[in-house]
Amino acid sequence: MTRVEKQQNDKAAIGTFEIHHYTESLAQRPTLLCLSHLRWGFVYQRPQHIMSRFARDYIVLFFEEPLVSDRGAPWLEETAQPSGVTVLVPYVSPGLSPEAVSQQQRVLLDGYLAAHPPAELMTWYFTPMSLDFTEHLRATVTVFDCMDELSAFKDAPSDLLEKEKKLLKRADVVFTGGYSLWEAKSKQHRNAYAIPSSVDIDHFAAARRTDAEPKDQRDISHPRLGFFGVIDERLDVQLLSELAQANPQWHIVLIGPVVKIDPATLPQLDNIHYLGGKSYAQLPQYLAGWDVALIPFAMNESTRFISPTKTPEYLAGGCPVVSTPIADVVRMYGQTGVVRIAKDTLEFAEAIRAALADRQDLDVLHQRADTVLQGMSWDGTWKTMKDLIECLR
Known part of the structure; x- marks a missing residue:
């Protein structure tokens, strides 16, 4: 074998190792399951800024609220975003009770996680209503990112506050979208932090x-x-x-x-x-x-x-x-x-x-x-959140 051929073989071997190592590192990434009442394609705000940055280090699944399926049967739409976030939209059968809707979401989500088994699962809740179909999941870290006082919004679910109490007991850390909200939630959770939204x-x-x-x-x-x-x-x-x-x-x-x-x-x-x-x-x-x-x-x-x-x-x-x-x-x-x-x-x-x-x-x-x-950035906000989460893993 000539020296040139040996160098080419070595480069090929190195390239194969790098690809294998990269694939292996992806497989070892923790999965962050984000449960959101806001749609990814709606208004670009806190969820998109934060989750796009977490996708640098985690496998991020952004699970939206359900839509009614025109197919009749439930199914899950999967869309990869340029940021690396995977958006999951559950489509449920028409005419169901709220309990049946939650059951179909659970089946769809469980099916996805079974097909893509996470090396480690972390959960991030923007809405406590998602507990209806995720309460059975076991996560190494559970985050409640309380952007707003959702119970005060128009057409808020009647049982939202009850669900929030459950989530506050379950959550390992609570982030709030501002200081006034932190003053309220810090009385209900010992590990709450005011993390106001930032700016690009x-x-x-x-x-x-x-x-x-x-x-x-x-x-x-x-x-x-x-x-x-x-x-x-x-x-x-x-x-x-x-x-x-x-x-x-x-x-x-x-x-x-x-x-x-x-x-x-x-x-x-x-x-x-x-x-x-x-x-x-x-x-x-x-x-x-x-x-x-x-x-x-x-x-x-x-x-x-x-x-x-x-x-x-x-x-x-x-x-x-x-x-x-x-x-x-x-x-x-x-x-x-x-x-x-x-x-x-x-x-x-x-x-x-x-x-x-x-x-x-x-x-x-x-x-x-x-x-x-001065000093404000979404990168800084994300890093603060990530450091607090990493301390809990």
């Missing part, structure tokens, strides 16, 4: 560098006041209506899907513009064309514990923010000088005028925003 600064900072206007926003006059997120019972539609009527020169741009409320109940005025849902990739393009960003949430039970992710996203885009007095917004951003807090329509209008004035010196505005955002 580079993604939203693109709004500071572009003049390109999306087609459906291009012809809307300035000043523009913008909001992106889910449009549901948390939005203060009366506040928006009063602002628009009292200030016809302002144009309010609302981006996001309408959920759980009748679209007909939303104010219909010439200077309120509903542009529908947009992808995560598109949001900086819209944010770039706003003069002020809004957090116009109503002050009610559904918003008592929320910690809006959009606050740091707006700031990363270089936009001043005006918000109603959501507790976590006041706590984290109320004294920053770039997020103004207003409790009624008159105060909101005054705060918007002050925010518009801030735009006269964008360098100072951006510097203040960057100071507020």
